Amino acid sequence: MSFRYDFENNGFVLVKHAFDQDDLLKLEKVLRAFHRAWLEDNVEFYQQGAINSAYLTEPSYLSDEQRLVLFQFIGSPKMAGHIKALFADPLMFVGTQLFFDPFQPEQKNYWHRDIQYGKSLDQQKKALSGPKALHFRIALRDERGIELVPGSHQRWDTEDELVVRCEQEGRTNSEDLKSGVSVPLQRGDMLVFDAKMIHRGLYGGDRFAFDILLADPDPSLKEIIHKNGLP
Numbered sequence: 057m058s059f060r061y062d063f064e065n066n067g068f069v070l071v072k073h074a075f076d077q078d079d080l081l082k083l084e085k086v087l088r089a090f091h092r093a094w095l096e097d098n099v100e101f102y103q104q105g106a107i108n109s110a111y112l113t114e115p116s117y118l119s120d121e122q123r124l125v126l127f128q129f130i131g132s133p134k135m136a137g138h139i140k141a142l143f144a145d146p147l148m149f150v151g152t153q154l155f156f157d158p159f160q161p162e163q164k165n166y167w168h169r170d171i172q173y174g175k176s177l178d179q180q181k182k183a184l185s186g187p188k189a190l191h192f193r194i195a196l197r198d199e200r201g202i203e204l205v206p207g208s209h210q211r212w213d214t215e216d217e218l219v220v221r222c223e224q225e226g227r228t229n230s231e232d233l234k235s236g237v238s239v240p241l242q243r244g245d246m247l248v249f250d251a252k253m254i255h256r257g258l259y260g261g262d263r264f265a266f267d268i269l270l271a272d273p274d275p276s277l278k279e280i281i282h283k284n285g286l287p
Contacts, residue, residue, distance in 0.1 A: 060142050067209035068239070068249035071138060075194060075244045079134065084196050086118065086125045087154060087266055093117035094154075103159045107257065112152040112266075114285040126152065127287050130268055138192075139270070142248060147190070147270040150277065151285055155193070155257060155265040164230035165259055167221045169208075170251035177222075181212055187272035189251040194266045195241035200258035202247060203236045209250035217254055230256075241265070 063069040094109045094117055095102055112118070113126050129135065130149065139147060171183040193202070205217065212218075217235060219227045238258065239247060249255065257263075271277045 060144075063142055063248065063250075066206040067253040068204050068206070068247065069142065070239055070241075071246040071248070072242070073244050074138060074246035075134065077244075079129070079132075080194075080196060080244060082125055083129050083194075083266070084264075086122045087112070087196065087264070089122060090117050091154060091156070091264075105158055105160070105163060107158050107163075107259070108153050108155045108267075110151060110153045111282055111285050112154060113287075114282060131287075135192075135268075138246065138248075146273065147188075148273040148277065149286070150189070150269040150271050150281055152269065153191075153267040155263060155267060157259050157261075157263055161260075163259065164228075165256045166229040167217075167231075167233065167236075167254055167256045168229065169221070169254055172221070184210070184212065184252055186252075187274035187277055189269065189271040189277065191247075191249050191251055192268040192270060193241070193247045193249070194268070195243055195245045195247075196264040196266060197262055198242045199240070199261040199263040199265065201239045201241040202249070203238045203256050203258055204249060205233065205235045205254040206237055207253075208235075209253035213254065221254060 059069045059071065090112050091109070097117070098106065098109070113123055115123065169180065170189065172180050175183065208217070213221060214235065217233060219225045220231050220233060221229055223229050241247060
């Protein structure tokens with residue numbers, strides 16, 4: 057069974073040892089510099105529950121030389137090789153994110169679809185058939201990883217999934233789902249998953265993961281791209 061087949065059916069695929077130490081050391085140095093600067097500028101936000109930062113390739117916290125390191129990684133032959141192995145069509149660069157543990161160790165994680173924010177349930181259903189929006193997550197630490205609901209990128213929630221994700225009928229979005237599958241990550245692993253699927257991050261283990269967001273070159277998605285985060 058190929059990676060592409062697995063992805064199309066499950067909505068995610070894990071590429072073990074996608075990147076080696078030589079690939080990661082220079083990248084991690086820049087990511088750590090960004091994270092330190094971001095934390096200094098977002099102390100209150102972090103203490104109030106932030107679990108990720110975004111727009112790393114913008115000039116807000118990094119020099120042009122540091123930004124170039126990120127772009128060289130994103131556009132590297134090795135990254136391109138992984139993308140071409142999984143997807144027949146070209147993908148558009150949307151942005152980047154950095155995922156870390158919350159300030160409060162007891163903070164609960166939450167089931168969600170990336171398409172749910174600012175949309176009604178009917179709009180979310182329609183968005184399932186929209187353009188692909190994908191996370192390419194590269195782990196910089198051995199960590200607990202992420203929990204996903206296989207196949208949910210192509211279907212609507214079951215009754216149990218919906219009441220948990222949307223916190224209906226007294227349920228909470230941090231409850232366990234029987235349909236969830238945990239995918240732990242090791243340093244250098246790459247997890248590719250569809251942002252439309254039901255998923256949640258698993259905190260702990262000092263997680264430090266770099267996400268590259270790629271999508272179908274659809275005009276509707278181009279509107280959300282920050283132009284100063286492009287090369």
